[in-house]
Amino acid sequence: MLSLRGVHTHIGAYHILHGVDMEVPAGQLTMLLGRNGAGKTTTLRTIMGLWQASRGQVLLDGRQIAGPGCAALSTPEIAQQEVAYVPESMGIFSELSVAENLLLAARRARSLKELDTPRLEWLFGLFPALKKFWLYPAGKLSGGQKQMLAIARAMLEPRRLLLIDEPSKGLAPAMVRNLVAALQELKSTQTTILLVEQNFAVAKALGDRVAVMDDGRVVHAGAMAELVADERLQQRLLGLNLDSAVDRSL
Structure with a gap:
C-alpha cells in the first residue's frame, strides 16, 4: 500500500533522512523500530506531508504523493485518502470534551447525533473509559486515557492506513495491555498500520513486518518473527535481546 523510495528529508539545515527505502504491505501491521534519533518520527511526518521530502518518492497505492517532480499532496489531501496520523504528542484538545474531540475527526458528521x-x-468496546468520560474535558484524562482518545479519534471513521507514533510511551502496564488488545482488534479489520514503538513487548505482540532504522536509513526489513527469533540480529540492530525485554504479561 505504501512505498518509500530513496526518501531524503531536510529540516532547516539538518539532513534527517538519508535515502529511506521501505514497503508497508496492505492489511498488515508494520513496526518501525530503531534507537532514539534514528529518524522514525521524521519518516511518519514526511509520509503525512507535515515535512517535505527533498529527494525520493512516497507512493500510496502506487501514486506518488510526495517528493520532487510531482504535485505533492498537502496533509489534508493525504488525510482525505483515508490516511490517519496519531502523533507522539497525541494532539488532544484539552479544553474540549472527549465527545467534541471525536466529533472533530468525523468528516461526515456536524453534530454528536450524526456520529456513526x-x-x-x-470504539467504546475497545476503550471503555471514553464512554465513561464522554462529557469530561479531555485535558483532565490520564495519560493513558488521552492516548486511547487519540487513537480512537483516528479510528472513528474507517481508514486504509494508520500511522501511529509511540502509543505506549509512558503508559502503565495495564494500559499497555489494553492498547495491544485494541490494536489487535484493529488488525483484524485489515487496516494497514505503520507503528513506531520503543516497547519491544508491544512490537513482538503486534508486528507482522518490521523495518529497523539507523541514522536516517532503513538498515533491516523483514518478518517480525524472524527478528524475534534471531538474538544476534537484535543485538546488532537494536543493542538488546528482544526476548529478554518483553513483558511476559502481554
Whole structure:
C-alpha cells in the first residue's frame, strides 16, 4: 500500500533522512523500530506531508504523493485518502470534551447525533473509559486515557492506513495491555498500520513486518518473527535481546 523510495528529508539545515527505502504491505501491521534519533518520527511526518521530502518518492497505492517532480499532496489531501496520523504528542484538545474531540475527526458528521453509532459503540468496546468520560474535558484524562482518545479519534471513521507514533510511551502496564488488545482488534479489520514503538513487548505482540532504522536509513526489513527469533540480529540492530525485554504479561 505504501512505498518509500530513496526518501531524503531536510529540516532547516539538518539532513534527517538519508535515502529511506521501505514497503508497508496492505492489511498488515508494520513496526518501525530503531534507537532514539534514528529518524522514525521524521519518516511518519514526511509520509503525512507535515515535512517535505527533498529527494525520493512516497507512493500510496502506487501514486506518488510526495517528493520532487510531482504535485505533492498537502496533509489534508493525504488525510482525505483515508490516511490517519496519531502523533507522539497525541494532539488532544484539552479544553474540549472527549465527545467534541471525536466529533472533530468525523468528516461526515456536524453534530454528536450524526456520529456513526455502531462505529462509536465499537470504539467504546475497545476503550471503555471514553464512554465513561464522554462529557469530561479531555485535558483532565490520564495519560493513558488521552492516548486511547487519540487513537480512537483516528479510528472513528474507517481508514486504509494508520500511522501511529509511540502509543505506549509512558503508559502503565495495564494500559499497555489494553492498547495491544485494541490494536489487535484493529488488525483484524485489515487496516494497514505503520507503528513506531520503543516497547519491544508491544512490537513482538503486534508486528507482522518490521523495518529497523539507523541514522536516517532503513538498515533491516523483514518478518517480525524472524527478528524475534534471531538474538544476534537484535543485538546488532537494536543493542538488546528482544526476548529478554518483553513483558511476559502481554
